[in-house]
Amino acid sequence: METKQRGATGKKKVLLKPKSLKYLRRKSQQNYHQDDGSQCYYGTDEEDYVYRSVHRYSATNFPLFSNMSDDEVIKKTKSKQFSNGQLQIQVKNEEDQTQDEFPFQTLPYELKMKVFTYLSHVDKGVSMRVCREWKDLMTKPVLWSTVMLCDFPMTCMPSKHHLQPSNCYLCYNERVHMFARYLQILKPSIKYLDFKFDIGEPDDNYLEILQNFLSQGNLQSLVHFNFNWKETPTRPFWSDWTNCNDIVFRQRYRGRLFVYFFDEFTKVATKITTLLLPFDWSDRSVLCLARLQNLHTLVIEKYFVFQEMKQELLDKLMEGLPNLKRLMFEVWSPSGPGLIPFTISSKSLEFLDISQSRGFYLKALDIPNMTRFRVARRPWNGPLVCADRISLPCLYNTLLVGAPNLRKLNDHYLEEDWKKNVYSTLEEVLKVVCSCRRHKTGWAM
Template sequence: METKEHGKNGKKKVLLKPKSLRYLRRKSQNYHKDDGSQCYYGTDEEEYVYRTVHRYSSNNFPLFSNMSDDEVIKNSKSKQFTGQPMVLSQRQVKNKENETLETFPFQSLPYELKMKVFTYLNHIDKGLSMRVCREWKDLLVNPALWSTVMLCDFPMTCMPSRNHLQSSHCYLCYNERVHMFARYLQILGPPIKYLDFKFDIGEPDDNYIEILQNFLSKGNLQSLGHFNFNWKETPSRPFWSDWSNCNDIVFRQRYRGRIFVYFFDDLTKVATKITTLLLPFDWSDRSVMCLTRLQNLHTLVIEKYFVFQAMKQDLLDKMMDGLPNLKRLMLEVWSPSGPGLVPYTIRSKSLEFLDISQSRGLYLKALDIPKMIRFRVARRPWNGPLVCADKIALPCLYNTLLEGAPGLHKLNDHYLEESWKDNVYSTLEEVLKVVCSCRRHKTGWAM
């Protein structure tokens, strides 16, 4: 983006934001300030893309960013672009005749710098930039520029030529746009290193699973390192339901789960370089076996898939033992509370960050994580049978952490004092009253 300001001596300055790079676009909206000067802003479609916030990522999730929840929310609202802008005096930007230029001389940059500049654009900006001139189009067909694929960032809008108001028709245009972009990527054949996929693979009319299968068959996923794989729903799809009863919903959940298992089996045989994986998980024997193939995995976010699908202790042990390099784990499990309550044990020799705060009804019996330095937990009973707390004897969270995580430094947003192993000081006691479910810290009658 390029704006003009006057310095202390009346000299004009050029403000460049290298990571937004709005100045690369030929078509933009014009906005006139009160003083008569003119600024350039992107379209509403582009603003929608930049404001898209992902649920879990290395930038906005507290577990991975080492920030509190309040800090993450504050930063996500106040920051749209990373990095500080560079302010250059116009005297520093001159042409061959030693005259001050009004714009940055992008065409005079070396080839390597031009390619570096284009790496800061998302796929929508790259598509718009390819329409500027032939030189930019020839530069942007380089497969290396398309290694980051954000399939779900297309806006839910139609072209002005489409004269309709129904949301279902708009979604058909959105679906067509996604498939056309996927076919273009298959023509380029880039080695995909970062893939963001948020589509329902069980919807036969949308056929989103075909995109992943084509990437897999063409060898585009062999270098995949970061995979955000939300395969159970399409957030951009308008809500409507063709299923009339509970049996249809259960059948659809199982059908989608079978498709996931077959694809995940093929994926883990090819994309063995995955280091960061975010996905809903079905906790089947085959899925756990496939997950343990990813020996380079160091960050794992597991969301619940179906509320009626429980997690077995032996599968949890098999997963933790099969991932020797796992450093960060976010585990979301919904376990029913009631007389059949079974606390879990988590063991890992490599885990440093553990978050079970999104789980419901997940209680810990024991921990064996000597390297863990940060732990997040919340007391969230599932909507199961109501049971009096005095009828269930759960271990105290403090004793569990003391025996199984001696290297712990942070519990939720509270930094532990050095003496936490010797005694429970007042601040730690207040934290335990919020998160612990033992008889000492849990007040009230219902679990």
């Protein structure tokens, strides 16, 4: 709707109130409207400008992509006018009149896709039912470059009526597989993948999802992979195992599945830079992991209790990852009177975290570029042994020789002269984390 008023100069001004895009498209059939020397264009180019200018949000000052507050956006929109004398637009906001609806449909295609990337998978599915345009946008493969397979609520489908609570998980499993089949139709290039499912459960068939992604080439551009393959956190706990032998058999069977899949996976997904996974520390797995030459962040969790890790495997891993910057690993190594401390050597490593490990102690370090180090004194994995029977190197001496550029130990920022003398605060930290005879006060290891 348009109204005319005479200004101070006597010329008529055209006041435009916010209208829908449908109204402006009808008006675009006219080339222009001329009245007393004041022209108001409704053509294709001017149509977009008029519609954006009279609304609070526009493609250039949308608060999600700017640092302006809502008040600043409103003030900027009010003061924006043409200075060429052909078109003057004034936005009049009555005190009792609210702004029109958010003109999301006027945003460029790129901004619409950027907004949709912030939605979860469930929200994207709901958004597909808004209109035909949104449904078409949701089928673009670029929106599914981030895949959170476990991002589904543990609720039943509306069409399901379960008498037993255990059937709710079956409904959840069906929903995950339906989503995976939908992704196989879209064929997106996945860059971020979050997988938290037990690949050893034969009835769940979660490993089949990854194998299909791998065979169809969806993982060639993968850069971030959170691969928790040993358990399904959303699975209710019910156990049909009868004895410990069944548990050990399940663990070994799951480990073999991981080794076979990881071998094929590392041949394809060579662009990975961040990897989080439980690790079995087998010879084959270490060789497969060393194929990821672009890896700069690695988080290794324990797979099974009392899992042996050999020094030569650790050396192969560090030598095979020349670009590794951040390493966090959890190892529950069996220990006893014959404890052998480990050595870590890396020219590229800047951050090392072994605070979650048990039975893992350092004998020497050769990490000249390391600036941050986290460590904790965990309970001993194995029989109780008197501390005087074990002779472990002091952590301070190990860091002094092997990490000369260290700046932070746990949450403590080291002083500049920490390599010259052990000041009181550093001594207190060492009493908590170091296991040498000087800092360990207990009788048992």
